[in-house]
Amino acid sequence: MKTSAITKKTKKKIVHKYYRWLEKKARLLQGTKWLLHQYKLKKYLDVCFRGTVQEFYDKVSQYDVISFDIFDTLVTRCVQKPIDIFSLLGLWVEKYYHINKNEFLVARIKVESDENKRLNGNATLDDIYHSLQSYFNISKEKCEKIKNKEVELELKYIIPRTDVVNVLSKLKKEGKTIYLISDMYLPRNVIDNILSQCGIKTDLYDKIYLSSETKKRKDDSTIWIEIAKDNQKRKYIHIGDSFTSDYKNPRDNGLSSILIANSWERYESSLIRYCKGIDRYDKIGDKVIKGLIFNKCLYNSPFVHKHSELDCYAYVFFGPLFLQFCNWLSESTKKDNINHVWFLAREGFYLEPLYNSFCKKKYLKKIITTNYILTSRKAAAIADMHSVDAIKEYLLNGGFVGTLDDLLDSRFGIVEASGSDKVYSLPRDLDKVMIALEPYKNKIYSNSKLQKKLYQEYIISVDPNFKNEKIGVVDIGYSGTAQYYLSNILDKKFIGYYFALSDNVRPEKNKQKCRACFFKSKNYQPDQNPWMLIESVLTAPKGQFGGFFEDGSLIFADSDKTASNKENLERFFAGIKKFIEDIFSLMSAETIVESNFSNGLALDLLKSFYWENVDIPQEVRHVFKVETTFNGGDGICKVFK
Missing domain, CATH: 3.40.50.1000 (HAD superfamily/HAD-like)
Structure with a gap:
């Protein structure tokens, strides 16, 4: 028995060593092939015409x-x-x-x-x-x-x-x-x-x-x-x-x-x-995507070595991602029997017409009715401030650095002159901030009640039948905050469709469903991630929606910063739209399905643009900026520093 056991153990070791040897040899062979390929490529490029x-x-x-x-x-x-x-x-x-x-x-x-x-x-x-x-x-x-x-x-x-x-x-x-x-x-x-x-x-x-x-x-x-x-x-x-x-x-x-x-x-x-x-990535859709972005766009000319056109970068690095998202959204909403979709502001301003155009090409008709809904995490949250716990939960949703006056304005839409220049930092100073907010609580609650009433009236004016519809909401992602607060305000459950999500998905707390096209991760940090690129272009000509005046008219943040970028954004989305049109001109609608494309390709193209900057000219870089006062500061966050 002992001899047999030793023999089995020895055999196991031999097999293990043999496989280790095979792996080493395979890596060596792969490395040799790679070096040979690099040598041939260098030899090729060295004699190519450069001019x-x-x-x-x-x-x-x-x-x-x-x-x-x-x-x-x-x-x-x-x-x-x-x-x-x-x-x-x-x-x-x-x-x-x-x-x-x-x-x-x-x-x-x-x-x-x-x-x-x-x-x-x-x-x-x-x-x-x-x-x-x-x-x-x-x-x-x-x-x-x-x-x-x-x-x-x-x-x-x-x-x-x-x-x-x-x-x-x-x-x-x-x-x-x-x-x-x-x-x-x-x-x-x-x-x-x-x-x-x-x-x-x-x-x-x-x-x-x-x-x-x-x-x-x-x-x-x-x-x-x-x-x-x-x-x-x-x-x-x-x-x-x-x-x-x-x-x-x-x-x-x-x-x-x-x-x-x-x-x-x-x-x-x-x-x-x-x-x-x-x-x-070698699915058939991936091969067509790479053919378009490399053979038709980036490297069609042997004489152009650096592009400066914004629509070219949109076509190459963002077109595949928006194609994948529209494809995923159309198939996911069909599976969920969704009959109406709300594209939330500001991300939905350019996304809604892009998606409707995609569906018209794929299904030859508009299969799901859509609306562009004005909202923001600030506007939706203000309309749901009914308790101390609600205020605390809201304050912990994202960092903040600034004075009490800054906080009242940027988070609650209340303009006050407290006379204090003390700077607070959230979440570190939560308890101190709650004490400082004590004199303003009644004002926060009464404003919230008014905002909730006006929000409900606004939604009815945009979508009168929303109570009887199975509605999906579309946004860029993160934590699904707008969906969470809209559900509370309107007393309705939604299904959320997002580019990407963290593991702290707030709508799940009130028993709503959320789906992510690309990933849902506990390590997801929007401000350290190429998704800031998407947020920077999924915006609208008007500034961030801040809620309603007492007469029901709309409040927007200063839109000058966003409006100045309008022409660039229209060129950007023209590039994305051209990419999607080119895909449909080559592939039949029945082959433009998720199974023929790899999620990883679109995501890696975006990451290569963000992490490596791919030698992006300055005139293209400056387009990518996010406008928000939610976290304090001057309201502009540049994606490329």
């Missing part, structure tokens, strides 16, 4: 004949990698022909590789689909429909690299001879349609070389041998994005060449990738 579009034009215009690679040089796709088109095709094939999407993706890649080996790299689209027909044992008619769908997707996702196309156009107008060259299985008619769609009409080039037609390729230099022979007496230069096919091979055959970085290589070397490892 302005004008400097690029000046350089290539010295030549008589200029040739351009097509894919990832003149045009690019709005997906992470070209094979992602096959993943999108797989979704369609699975739906209509019941072939597993992953099995189709693997088969599509394998068949193309096999056909290229069989035909020395010169497989055509027809060759590939003839083989796929046998692979899946489907009819010729079905196979033809799948092939046509692939072509349709290629055309749908293709966009020009605008600056490069403009250079080509300008060179042609100067009388230069222009060639287009591509190692590509797609047939000529499809390539012609792709080029035409991207603004490259037939009058902008003199000749096009496709490996599917010529049976000669760039990657094995067979096309360069022919071109070099045909252009011996003319100055010739080639432009492309592949180090071997477009840069090295032409030079090996006596031709000049310039390497320009494609969008993905620029991403690979960017701060964004190394901030949060964004390339680990």
